[in-house]
Amino acid sequence: xxxVEQSPQNLTAQEGxxxxxxxxxxxxxxxxxxxxxxxxxxxxxxFMLSSGKKKHGRLIATINIQEKHSSLHITAxxxxxxxxxxxxxxxxxxxxxFGEGTQLTVNP
Amino acid sequence: DGGITQSPKYxxxxxxxxxxxxxxxxxxxxxxxxxxxxxxxxxxLIYYSQIxxxxxxxxxxEGYSVSREKKESFPLTVTSAQKNPTAFYLCASSNVISGxxxxxxxxxxxxxVL
Numbered sequence: 311x312x313x314v315e316q317s318p319q320n321l322t323a324q325e326g327x328x329x330x331x332x333x334x335x336x337x338x339x340x341x342x343x344x345x346x347x348x349x350x351x352x353x354x355x356x357f358m359l360s361s362g363k364k365k366h367g368r369l370i371a372t373i374n375i376q377e378k379h380s381s382l383h384i385t386a387x388x389x390x391x392x393x394x395x396x397x398x399x400x401x402x403x404x405x406x407x408f409g410e411g412t413q414l415t416v417n418p
Numbered sequence: 419d420g421g422i423t424q425s426p427k428y429x430x431x432x433x434x435x436x437x438x439x440x441x442x443x444x445x446x447x448x449x450x451x452x453x454x455x456x457x458x459x460x461x462x463l464i465y466y467s468q469i470x471x472x473x474x475x476x477x478x479x480e481g482y483s484v485s486r487e488k489k490e491s492f493p494l495t496v497t498s499a500q501k502n503p504t505a506f507y508l509c510a511s512s513n514v515i516s517g518x519x520x521x522x523x524x525x526x527x528x529x530x531v532l
Contacts, residue, residue: 314460341519351506353523396460404449404468404512404519408460 313337314399316409323416329384331412333397341400342380344371346393347411353396356382387416420445424509424524431496431503431531439494439527441509447522448513450492454478455506455526464507467492496529504531 357371373380453461463476467486481500
């Protein structure tokens, strides 16, 4: 069993739909990162959170430390949101353990 | 603009050859990392460095080497000892700002061994 598991692996949505990507982890963490990887391969950091909830535009990230679970939500999804979304658990010494990623495709 | 520059973006190499991937950052970040990404797998840590002239092995260091002679630079050499080097390689850097670990990634280098 991976230390960081994401679901679903693949997600297809219609433009405008509300999207949720889930991340469960089994290690003790100092923070949880959500990253976005576009087809070219470059990765952008979306959120880093250690408790509660963060919002940036149409993106919302939540974390439940007791349940070792985090979610990334996208409201009013758009085709430009199509990408791979990766969660990563940060442990001591700033080490990151990555999930396998969720491939999101938003159709017009 | 501050950021991380990786080069080359694409690289082809024959079996038995060493190849060096460049990673330069102008963010003044202390820590730098090299990750490998394979299809269907999460990123895996190859090497990391938290300070100049010091670096540590990650989870899959065999067949790789690094140096950290300058704060801005963290080159990765893929040696002929790496049995399956074809992969996408990502460099990252981080700094702790106001208690938060700010992470920045490069655009990646795709290595293909022929």
